[in-house]
Amino acid sequence: MFTRQSLRGALSAVTAGPLVEGGGGRSAVSTTPSRTFVLVHGAWHGGWCWRRVQNILTANGCRVFTPSLTGVGDRAHLFSKDISLQTHVDDVISLVEAEELNDFVLVGHSYAGLVITGVADVLRERVSHYIYLDAAVPEDMSPGASFGWSDSNAAELREARLKLVREHGNSVALPPPLPDAFAVTEPSDVAWVRRRLRSMPLQTYLGKITLKSQGSTGLGRTYIAAIKPLYVPLAATHDRIKADKSWSYATIETGHDMMVTAPSELASLLIQA
Helix, strand or coil: CCCCHHHHHHHHHHCCCCECCCCEEEEEECCCCEEEEEEEECCCHHHHHHHHHHHHHHHCCCECCCCCCCCHHHHHHCCCCCHHHHHHHHHHHHHHHHHHCCCCCEECCCCCHHHHHHHHHHHHHHEEEEEEEEECCCCCCCCEEEEEEHHCCCCHHHHHHHHHHHHHHCCEEECCCHHHHHCCCCCCHHHHHHCCCEEHHHHHHHCCECCCCCCCCCCCCCEEEEEECCCCHHHHHHHHHCCCCCCHHHHHHHHHHHHHHCCCHHHHHHHHH
């Protein structure tokens, strides 16, 4: 597990070494054994958003899975009003079972912090490390606790999103924001992300799941916060996790969609996990 200091030093230590082209990104050569990663995207995105990071990780000998959650990405054709947060937890568990994965790193970005928490409640130590990338994290992970995506949003943001559902989502879908909401500003990246964002099924936002164990409590877990710029809806989460000594904590100087805006830096941190 990273210590807070070692995680901050990991990036500079790795990127000081020789670089390997990763087919869309440049990567530091890893001296660690080959690792398996499951990278879970956030709301409105799909497995496509990890393309640059995946190229770098695989160029460094890692095995990488980037599933699209049901109803978005390349699985948008499966959109249904019945898709929920629990559906997305089941998506990841089904992948793990189908691929017979053990001792792997599970990464969740943004909304997927809730997804991997639900997965952790089931898989526990079968996952070697849980990494939350600028992600939502339930405040209560005690057995019997329930949580959902909207819990992490302020009342004003919740109401604004529900207004979008009523006016533009036929009361069943949460439309995506513009890419600049995720601090994606490079024109070519903005166009790429905008073409691929898809509406989220409403029940992923309103629905809750209940923990039977303790989520990711007591397991190896790291939080990586994007701070340049800060993603305001997660500011309180950053403060809470940073103060909790049961977490390893680090920052990366880029915006919320770090897999798009800083893939090499992010991949280097993941390799060190």
